[in-house]
Amino acid sequence: MVKPTCCDNKLNMRKxxxxxxxxxxxxxxxxxxxSKHGTTTAHWSSVSRKTGPKRCGKNCRLKWNNYVRSDLSxxxxxxxxxxxxxxxxxxxxxxxxxxxxxxxxxxxxxIKNHWNTKLRKKLSEMGIDPITHKPFSQILADYxxxxxxxRFSSSDTPKYIGTITRDLKKAPxxxxxxxxxxxxxxxxxxxxxxxxxxxxxxxxxxxxxxxNKMYANNANTSQSLDLLSQLxxxxxxxxxxxxxxxxxxxxxxxxxxxxxxxxxAVSLSHSSMSxxxxxxxxxxxxxxxxxxxxxxxxxxxxxxxFLLEEPFKPAQNQAPDQQGxxxxxxxxxxxxxGVMQCNEIQAAASTLAASDASSFLDAMLHxxxxxxxxxxxxxxxxxx
DNA sequence: AAAACATTCAACCGCAGAAGC
DNA sequence: TGCTTCTGCGGTTGAATGTTT
Numbered sequence: 001m002v003k004p005t006c007c008d009n010k011l012n013m014r015k016x017x018x019x020x021x022x023x024x025x026x027x028x029x030x031x032x033x034x035s036k037h038g039t040t041t042a043h044w045s046s047v048s049r050k051t052g053p054k055r056c057g058k059n060c061r062l063k064w065n066n067y068v069r070s071d072l073s074x075x076x077x078x079x080x081x082x083x084x085x086x087x088x089x090x091x092x093x094x095x096x097x098x099x100x101x102x103x104x105x106x107x108x109x110x111i112k113n114h115w116n117t118k119l120r121k122k123l124s125e126m127g128i129d130p131i132t133h134k135p136f137s138q139i140l141a142d143y144x145x146x147x148x149x150x151r152f153s154s155s156d157t158p159k160y161i162g163t164i165t166r167d168l169k170k171a172p173x174x175x176x177x178x179x180x181x182x183x184x185x186x187x188x189x190x191x192x193x194x195x196x197x198x199x200x201x202x203x204x205x206x207x208x209x210x211x212n213k214m215y216a217n218n219a220n221t222s223q224s225l226d227l228l229s230q231l232x233x234x235x236x237x238x239x240x241x242x243x244x245x246x247x248x249x250x251x252x253x254x255x256x257x258x259x260x261x262x263x264x265a266v267s268l269s270h271s272s273m274s275x276x277x278x279x280x281x282x283x284x285x286x287x288x289x290x291x292x293x294x295x296x297x298x299x300x301x302x303x304x305x306f307l308l309e310e311p312f313k314p315a316q317n318q319a320p321d322q323q324g325x326x327x328x329x330x331x332x333x334x335x336x337x338g339v340m341q342c343n344e345i346q347a348a349a350s351t352l353a354a355s356d357a358s359s360f361l362d363a364m365l366h367x368x369x370x371x372x373x374x375x376x377x378x379x380x381x382x383x384x
Numbered sequence: 385a386a387a388a389c390a391t392t393c394a395a396c397c398g399c400a401g402a403a404g405c
Numbered sequence: 406t407g408c409t410t411c412t413g414c415g416g417t418t419g420a421a422t423g424t425t426t
Binding site: 061095097112 | 412413
C-alpha cells in the first residue's frame with residue numbers, strides 16, 4: 001500500500017482529528033473556479049495547492065463533493081427517497097456512490113449517514129435485518145436449520161449472529177404488523193407496512209413498486225438479489241420519474257400488500273402491454289425464466305403467493321455452448337412489442353448458471369463487469 | 385441547572401484500482 | 406515492467422448538538 005502524499009506529515013498538510021474546514025476555506029477561489037468550470041478536468045492535487053491552507057486533494061474532493069457543490073439539497077430525506085434507498089440497498093448493497101447517483105442532490109455521505117442513523121434502525125425495529133433485508137426470524141431459522149454446515153464462513157458467523165442479536169434487542173417486543181395476506185408469515189414484505197402505507201404506493205404501478213416486488217422476492221428467497229434482479233432494479237430506478245405509469249391495463253388488480261397486480265393479471269395482460277410498461281413485463285418474464293420450476297403465475301392468486309412458492313434457482317444443466325453467452329448481449333431496452341425477448345433472458349440466465357462452473361469469485365467479478373457493460377450510464381459522471 | 389445519555393453528521397482512515405512516469 | 410501518485414469508495418470516529426433524567 002502506497003501511502004498517499006496527504007498522509008505524509010512532512011508536507012504539513014492540514015489533517016488529523018476534526019481539522020474542520022473554516023468558512024473561508026470553503027469559499028476559496030478554487031472552489032469558485034470549480035463551481036464555474038466543473039470538476040471533469042480538475043486534478044484534485046492541483047486544486048489542493050491552490051487552496052489557502054494546505055489540504056490534500058483527497059480532502060478537497062471530499063469537501064467539494066459533499067458540501068461545496070451548489071446542487072446539494074439541504075432538505076431532509078423524503079419518504080420517497082427513503083423507500084428508494086432501502087430498495088436500492090437491497091438490490092446493490094452498500095454501494096453508496098451508486099445509490100447516490102439515483103438521488104439527485106444527495107451525496108453518498110448523506111445517504112450513508114441516513115442509512116446508518118435512521119433507516120437501519122427503522123428496519124431493525126420492524127424485525128428486519130438491514131444487512132440481508134430478511135426477517136430476523138427467518139435468519140435465525142435458517143441458521144438453526146443448516147445443521148453444522150454454515151452458509152457463512154466460520155470466521156464471519158459469530159460476528160454476523162452477534163449483529164442479528166444486537167439488532168433483535170432493538171426490535172420492540174410486540175407482534176409483527178399483521179398483513180392482509182398471510183398472518184402466519186413473518187416475511188420481510190409483511191413487515192414493510194410503512195412502505196405499503198405510503199401515499200406513494202398508489203394503485204398505479206411505478207418503478208418503485210416494481211422494485212418492491214423484487215424486494216419481496218429477495219426477502220423470501222435468497223440472501224441477496226441475484227444479478228439479474230440487480231440489473232433490473234437499477235434499470236427501473238434509472239428510468240426515474242419519466243417512466244409512464246399511467247398506461248397500465250385496467251385489468252391490473254392490485255396486490256393486497258404492495259399494490260401489485262396479480263401474476264395472473266400480468267400473465268393475461270402480456271399481449272396488451274404498452275411499450276412504456278414493458279419494464280414490468282420484462283421482470284415478470286425474467287422471473288419466469290429464472291424460476292423455471294415454479295408454478296406459473298396463472299396458478300397463484302397474488303404475487304406474494306407466487307414469489308413464496310419457490311426460491312430462485314439458477315438454471316441447471318445448461319448446454320455447454322451457452323456458457324459463453326455474455327450478459328452484455330442482452331438488453332433491457334424496449335422492443336417493438338414492448339416485451340423483452342425471451343431468448344435474451346435465457347442468455348442472461350444461462351450466463352448466471354454457467355458461473356457455477358468456475359470459481360465463485362471469478363463469477364462475481366465477471367458478473368460485476370458485465371453489469372457495468374450493460375448499464376454504462378452507471379459510470380457516467382453526474383452533472384454538477 | 386446539570387449530568388448522563390442518545391443522535392447526528394462532518395471528517396478521517398484505509399484500501400484498491402487507475403493513471404502516469 | 407515496476408514504482409509512484411491520484412482518485413474514489415465504504416467504513417469508522419468523535420465533536421457537536423439534542424434529549425432525557
